[in-house]
Amino acid sequence: MSNLARFNPFSELRDPFVDDFFKGFALRPVYRMLEGEPQMRLDLTEDDNNFFVKAEIPGVKKEDIKVSVEGNQVSLSAEVKKEMEEKEGAKIVRSERYFGSVSRSFTLGQTVDQSAASAKYENGILHLTLPKKPSEQSHVLKIS
Template sequence: MSNLARFNPFHELRDPFSDDFFKGFAMRPMYRLMEGEPQMRLDLTEDEKNFFVKAEIPGVKKEDIKVSVDGNQVCLSAEVKKEKEEKQGSKIIRSERFFGSVSRTFTLDESVDQAAALAKYEDGVLQLTLPKKHNGQSHILKIS
């Protein structure tokens, strides 16, 4: 015999500290709370001929960014190096360093013409222009 429970959308408003309130609270990694967490935010748009990608990668040198395109799969990766030091007079109060990498991989609807693809990095924003590779062949399956 199964137990059926009626769904009440206002249950959490009535009892905000239910069992699920603290679920996973202790499991969150602490580095997520650190200042300067490496992130890569993407905007992906398209027109009839191209895909356009804008990726925000602040504080990274152009030499530390790698873009690879394989068919319709695009992978962006960057090495993040951050050092911060606070001094008060001749004393060092706080010194922090962060070294790591950040990457994003996504799949497009169509293949990319790798030979005509363009990449530009300026002011912390990576801009990609990925021309669509039209195969011109469509295959229609016969239903039996």
């Protein structure tokens, strides 16, 4: 019970440079040299019949990629596993790991024909061809 301390809400107002004001400043230049969390960059184009999606997902196996299409909603997700080691002789100098997931979702302007959609993954780039469903013509009713 001797480790209890009374909370003072005004303690930070006294001296803002105490404790963690400069915390992390020394790590930021080093952190900038490291790779951050992976991101998924997309290009979306269309013609009269199809939407074309080009997603950059480097370093991912095609088994770890999931594509879901529901109506005009498209969702992409991937499990990312990255490991890096630097050795000098038999001694490991640096070892880094990243395990996580990236995902993107977007809405298209027209419904997608899911039965004719196709996906291809090579060299870190996912290519999707999403055929447009023929739009249903609106029918104007005559009022009698």
